[in-house]
Amino acid sequence: MILPMKITRDTPDQLIVDNTPWLLGIAISSSILVFAGIGVFLISQGNWAGLIFFVLGCCFGIAGFAAFVRRTQLILNRPANTATLRTRTLFGLTQTEHKLSNLIRAKLESTSSTKGTTLYRPTLILEGMSAGPHPIIPSYTNTKMPDEMVKAINGWLTASQSSGPS
Numbered sequence: 001m002i003l004p005m006k007i008t009r010d011t012p013d014q015l016i017v018d019n020t021p022w023l024l025g026i027a028i029s030s031s032i033l034v035f036a037g038i039g040v041f042l043i044s045q046g047n048w049a050g051l052i053f054f055v056l057g058c059c060f061g062i063a064g065f066a067a068f069v070r071r072t073q074l075i076l077n078r079p080a081n082t083a084t085l086r087t088r089t090l091f092g093l094t095q096t097e098h099k100l101s102n103l104i105r106a107k108l109e110s111t112s113s114t115k116g117t118t119l120y121r122p123t124l125i126l127e128g129m130s131a132g133p134h135p136i137i138p139s140y141t142n143t144k145m146p147d148e149m150v151k152a153i154n155g156w157l158t159a160s161q162s163s164g165p166s
Helices: 022-044 049-068 145-162
Strands: 006-010 014-019 071-077 082-089 092-099 103-112 118-126 132-135
Touching: 006 145, 014 145, 022 049, 071 145, 082 118, 103 132, 103 145, 118 145
Parallel strands: none
Antiparallel strands: 006 014, 014 071, 071 082, 082 092, 103 118, 118 132
């Protein structure tokens, strides 16, 4: 499940687009607490099957949290000439940095689901040492978010090029 990314800063010098999936994190954490609570209750009642409920509920919940809860942030910084993609998960921070001058544009990548639905994800197109497409998010979605993000990035790139020195 991909939740919408939002623009947190849009100035001529910097564009920051990020996603912090608070709702998803809270929902998964709540399910872990519910399963753990039911398991502890069953164990306290003398039903040792509650231990299986507790362990499986916690294991699947933590695995789901680790797999699906990730903060993604794209920072385009004109003064530093950097395009930085940060992803923070339960396992730590991954950061990839490219020269902003190598960023040609953003585009939509598409694929088809098994049900025949077209799914999209936003991708950065780079030239230079890192030439080629670089997905901003790892998964595809059928929401409007990828298109809106591509338009925001391309609009920022176009606006900042036209407002340069004359």
